[in-house]
Amino acid sequence: MSEAETIIQMENVHTPILQDISLQIKKGEIITLIGGSGAGKSSLLMLLNRLVDPGEGTIHYKGKDVREYEVPELRKSIGMVLQSSSLFEGTVLDNLSFGPKLFQEWEDDMGEELLEHVQLPASYLDRDVETLSGGEQQRVAFARTLANRPDVLLLDEVTSAVDLKNVELIEAFLLEIVPASAHAIIMVTHDVKQAQRLGDRTIFMDGGAIVEAGPTGQLFADPQSEQLQYFLKE
Numbered sequence: 001m002s003e004a005e006t007i008i009q010m011e012n013v014h015t016p017i018l019q020d021i022s023l024q025i026k027k028g029e030i031i032t033l034i035g036g037s038g039a040g041k042s043s044l045l046m047l048l049n050r051l052v053d054p055g056e057g058t059i060h061y062k063g064k065d066v067r068e069y070e071v072p073e074l075r076k077s078i079g080m081v082l083q084s085s086s087l088f089e090g091t092v093l094d095n096l097s098f099g100p101k102l103f104q105e106w107e108d109d110m111g112e113e114l115l116e117h118v119q120l121p122a123s124y125l126d127r128d129v130e131t132l133s134g135g136e137q138q139r140v141a142f143a144r145t146l147a148n149r150p151d152v153l154l155l156d157e158v159t160s161a162v163d164l165k166n167v168e169l170i171e172a173f174l175l176e177i178v179p180a181s182a183h184a185i186i187m188v189t190h191d192v193k194q195a196q197r198l199g200d201r202t203i204f205m206d207g208g209a210i211v212e213a214g215p216t217g218q219l220f221a222d223p224q225s226e227q228l229q230y231f232l233k234e
């Protein structure tokens, strides 16, 4: 089997919050990012789509420094979904079509197709987003991000405010998306069981640094650092 292509490479990145972050993410990987509150997980995600730039070090996306991309182009290709989605006022269709219309890529049958991915019926296209449940809103937020056909998804606590049924649905389509379109997913989660269910590799952060990283099964079965051992006991 040929070696999977590196899609993201961070080298010795420092910010006021993060210390010496180096990592490599390959196409098709799901990376789960764990660590206590304030460990720097969200800060790391924000570097990847240029919500923050490093003080020192470099970040390459598809072989090119992220600072060489136009920001809208980068954020189209590296999509982000947060814990509580901030959908725009209006209908589901308004939300789904917004990004693709900016890039003249909207086609009429896309709405239905996008909702299918997140298991919502086509009739939802005309629903005002305010009338949806929290879990449904979160699924629409995913569909809105997927509408831009991103190659990488950054997910920050995306299931922590939804019920179990929606957690299961979201996890199921995440596991489908990666093999179907070779997206890489970098996912912050407080739920270590979720990290184990989804992650190919897991990164454990503490104090703004990566303390330990490795194949998920191995990391949980045999944590090396005292910090991770302590974190898993909590």
Ligand SMILES: Nc1ncnc2c1ncn2[C@@H]1O[C@H](COP(=O)(O)OP(=O)(O)OP(=O)(O)O)[C@@H](O)[C@H]1O
Residues within 6 Å of the ligand: 017, 035, 036, 037, 038, 039, 040, 041, 042, 043, 044
């Ligand atoms: N804009 C900011 N200005 C100053 N400090 C910040 C800013 N954003 C984050 N921090 C601090 O940086 C540290 C890391 O925050 P970050 O949100 O990345 O952690 P996290 O691991 O995602 O935490 P949580 O799990 O609680 O969301 C925290 O101490 C936080 O208070």
